[in-house]
Amino acid sequence: MARTGGGAVAVRPDAGVAAGWRRWRPGVAAVAARLLPVAVALLAWEAVARSGMVNPRLFPPLGAIAAHLWALLHDPQLGRHLGASFTRIVAGFGLAVAVGVPLGMVLSSVPPVSRAVEPLLALTYPVPRLALYPILVFLLGIGHLSKVTLVALECLYPIVISTADGLRHVDRLYLWSAQNMGAGRWRLFWRVQVPAAAPQVFAGFRIALPVAFIITVLTEMVSATEGLGWLILYASASLVQARTFAAVALVALIGFLMDRALAALRHRLIVWERETVLVAMR
Amino acid sequence: MTREALALVVAVLALWQGLALAHLLPPYLTSPAVVLGELLRLTRSGELLLHSAVSLYRSAAGFALGAGLGVGLGLLAGVWRRLGDAVEPLVALTYPVPKVAFLPILLVWFGISDTSKILLIALSTVFPCYIAAFYGVRAVDPLWVWAAQNMGAGRGRVFLRVLLPGAAVHIFSGLRVALALAFILMVASELIGSSNRLGLGFLILSADAGGRFDLMFAAILVIAVLGFAADRLLLAVRRRLLAGSVLLEEAHRG
Numbered sequence: 001m002a003r004t005g006g007g008a009v010a011v012r013p014d015a016g017v018a019a020g021w022r023r024w025r026p027g028v029a030a031v032a033a034r035l036l037p038v039a040v041a042l043l044a045w046e047a048v049a050r051s052g053m054v055n056p057r058l059f060p061p062l063g064a065i066a067a068h069l070w071a072l073l074h075d076p077q078l079g080r081h082l083g084a085s086f087t088r089i090v091a092g093f094g095l096a097v098a099v100g101v102p103l104g105m106v107l108s109s110v111p112p113v114s115r116a117v118e119p120l121l122a123l124t125y126p127v128p129r130l131a132l133y134p135i136l137v138f139l140l141g142i143g144h145l146s147k148v149t150l151v152a153l154e155c156l157y158p159i160v161i162s163t164a165d166g167l168r169h170v171d172r173l174y175l176w177s178a179q180n181m182g183a184g185r186w187r188l189f190w191r192v193q194v195p196a197a198a199p200q201v202f203a204g205f206r207i208a209l210p211v212a213f214i215i216t217v218l219t220e221m222v223s224a225t226e227g228l229g230w231l232i233l234y235a236s237a238s239l240v241q242a243r244t245f246a247a248v249a250l251v252a253l254i255g256f257l258m259d260r261a262l263a264a265l266r267h268r269l270i271v272w273e274r275e276t277v278l279v280a281m282r
Numbered sequence: 283m284t285r286e287a288l289a290l291v292v293a294v295l296a297l298w299q300g301l302a303l304a305h306l307l308p309p310y311l312t313s314p315a316v317v318l319g320e321l322l323r324l325t326r327s328g329e330l331l332l333h334s335a336v337s338l339y340r341s342a343a344g345f346a347l348g349a350g351l352g353v354g355l356g357l358l359a360g361v362w363r364r365l366g367d368a369v370e371p372l373v374a375l376t377y378p379v380p381k382v383a384f385l386p387i388l389l390v391w392f393g394i395s396d397t398s399k400i401l402l403i404a405l406s407t408v409f410p411c412y413i414a415a416f417y418g419v420r421a422v423d424p425l426w427v428w429a430a431q432n433m434g435a436g437r438g439r440v441f442l443r444v445l446l447p448g449a450a451v452h453i454f455s456g457l458r459v460a461l462a463l464a465f466i467l468m469v470a471s472e473l474i475g476s477s478n479r480l481g482l483g484f485l486i487l488s489a490d491a492g493g494r495f496d497l498m499f500a501a502i503l504v505i506a507v508l509g510f511a512a513d514r515l516l517l518a519v520r521r522r523l524l525a526g527s528v529l530l531e532e533a534h535r536g
Binding site for chain 2 (some may be wrong): 033034035036037038041050115116117118119120123124125126127128130131132134135137138139205210213214216217218221222229232233235236240244245247251252255256258259260
């Protein structure tokens with residue numbers, strides 16, 4: 001996303017409230033400028049909902065959605081659903097990392113394995129693996145296991161590919177200078193290649209984590225007994241559209257917060273490289 | 283495909299078939315030969331064509347709608363700065379949302395129909411296309427634009443001859459992500475909301491309900507082949523349109 005905000009602002013040393021405000025003003029203005037389109041969109045929604053052109057039961061006004069959202073947030077069951085979904089996201093993503101990073105390492109450093117496995121990865125990459133879900137449910141049951149497996153399977157691709165790619169495209173100068181200083185193969189790999197590839201590996205994680213969230217919600221909507229996806233379907237089964245909207249809004253909010261948290265984490269962890277735009281799968 | 287990869291595939295299939303023939307596999311791991319037989323039967327009876335056509339129609343219509351809208355809006359927002367700035371917060375807010383979540387809402391609005399499925403696919407493909415086109419235009423080197431203007435190119439010409447070709451590589455990577463999404467959401471929408479008894483996702487569901495694992499594997503295989511073929515088709519189009527940059531990229535990769 002494009003970075004907003006005024007950039008550097010000179011602050012005079014005779015500080016105080018005024019100077020403080022001067023320093024913050026561009027930031028506040030930027031936030032206001034970003035909120036304005038959102039406010040316009042919400043107002044437009046409210047106008048349509050109240051216009052009488054649409055059935056308010058099908059196209060509920062914001063107040064009704066907010067009320068249902070409020071009730072949803074105070075539902076004692078919510079914790080259980082959040083817990084189930086997050087367990088699946090974390091376990092699936094963690095499994096993909098635990099398998100994918102070592103696999104990427106092997107692919108980048110053992111050519112015969114790479115020649116056998118990489119064409120298969122490329123071949124199966126555009127295949128919607130979700131189609132396997134019903135069989136996973138049959139094999140592993142309707143609980144965590146089937147969902148975690150599919151999440152891990154989906155997350156595996158970006159992680160393996162970016163790990164192998166990152167390790168392969170380490171600047172040769174680094175390798176040469178390390179070799180020159182007497183680093184062996186092992187040292188070269190762990191002390192030069194791995195740190196140099198870290199931003200790439202993280203880029204893979206950044207693509208994979210939202211995928212984990214999406215696939216979790218998806219599988220929970222196909223078949224589950226708890227979780228955020230199930231919550232949406234349960235709300236829609238009540239035939240109260242405002243309640244469905246509230247559940248969707250909750251999932252949207254979580255998705256948005258996760259994205260922001262990940263962006264902030266990247267900003268802190270990998271300070272030496274500007275963020276590239278990721279057209280990730282969402 | 284390298285020789286090693288081919289050998290691996292053949293080995294796995296042979297092992298699978300061998301174990302199945304020796305009755306060492308549970309019934310849900312139907313042997314490749316049986317799946318192939320089922321695939322032939324489905325093809326002969328015309329079922330396969332029908333379900334594939336319905337599924338392909340949904341994903342193609344959704345993809346066309348979403349990609350057209352996304353690329354168009356993205357190009358517009360890339361050129362027209364104020365529009366881009368106005369839309370940006372909305373995109374940032376809605377992009378990280380799993381779009382499947384909207385399926386129940388669409389189902390209420392449009393019923394269990396092709397419309398709700400197509401709209402869901404369009405909704406999820408619009409974002410990567412928008413973002414790719416938007417950043418593609420913004421990433422075009424201003425020097426090129428200045429050079430073209432200097433040589434007397436008007437606005438339309440700058441857009442068609444400089445900005446659009448400059449953004450094309452980004453647009454195609456957006457389209458590729460969108461295409462994969464279109465297939466995922468096609469399967470998802472057919473698994474979750476398909477009761478009009480058509481589509482490959484429905485075929486999987488009905489096979490699941492009937493315990494017909496040969497049918498299930500056959501349907502999964504067809505979905506896999508279609509997803510792969512669509513991706514290859516897009517890559518072929520990209521190769522034709524962007525021969526120069528594709529060759530450069532391949533040269534870099536070595």
